[in-house]
Amino acid sequence: MEENIKETVKQMLTEYLQKNGHRKTPERYAILDMIYTIKGHFDIDTLYHSMEDEGQFRVSRATLYNTIILLLDANLVIRHQFGNSSQYERAYKNETHHHMICTECGKVTELEDENLKKAIVETKLKKFTASHYSLYIYGVCSKCTWAKRRKKTNNIKSK
Amino acid sequence: MEENIKETVKQMLTEYLQKNGHRKTPERYAILDMIYTIKGHFDIDTLYHSMEDEGQFRVSRATLYNTIILLLDANLVIRHQFGNSSQYERAYKNETHHHMICTECGKVTELEDENLKKAIVETKLKKFTASHYSLYIYGVCSKCTWAKRRKKTNNIKSK
């Protein structure tokens, strides 16, 4: 099943490259394969090291940046922008999910909610053709809620 | 009315600073004032120049970064992360809106939709206390849709 997805996205890349007059380089396929091996989010640096360590295929960071742009355009990867650096994740056969981001510790938790998904998809947009979306809910995770409460109590005590 | 908002946020900042044992520096109030003068999004660089030009108050970039962190914590400013640099906007009395981002030209359009807003706010979250959220809808704006269509036609012709 997983292998099936990899084969499919490989074909999608081939089609995309052909249609747009780009070359089918081994680097591009190796990067795509690695991305569809990683589960969840990753940034360029993580991808760079994964390629070398697990993927046994060395590519430069420049090539990673170039290739990611192609893959974004081919709808094979999506980009997120929480934290300092861009985060990416595979786009094909990856259920759309929402993100809860803790403003205290930066932890990102994924969230599935059918009603919410439905509401967003059904929203009518003017002069715009939507392809995908990202919902980020900011707040404080349970762990940090307790940490914050402790801190506040201490502040009061020390006064 | 606008002045009223500025007065209110100034008071909110004073309260926040007092509660957390921070000093009431003129820089902090000048920055807050400038932020509530700007309509819409801004990044640090824009804010830096606005302070000098319109606000006639010179502050260093370091202070801007420091102060923004305080204002985020005080819920007086919210941060967005589209594009390369962080974008900010005032938080108080600023209706929550959603964003449509064109993946071709990068243009960001704001969107108001009551149903959508309701659906998001009413979503129950586990182990998480939400404070605010951001919805980014990616796609192609009408202008770029036409540009893309033209390009495609040309490609076919040239083959």
Place this chain on the structure above:
DNA sequence: GTCAGTGCAAACTTTTTGCAACTAC
């Protein structure tokens, strides 16, 4: 008077760019 806060410059991180070498076509 003291220490939090500021300005400055240097450092750091992430991303982009220019160019020579390479290779898919």
Place this chain on the structure above:
DNA sequence: GTAGTTGCAAAAAGTTTGCACTGAC
């Protein structure tokens, strides 16, 4: 053969940090 790609290193862009000085308390 040639133009699209790659790797490298330098540059750019955005943000953080160290430190001396300043000013809010």
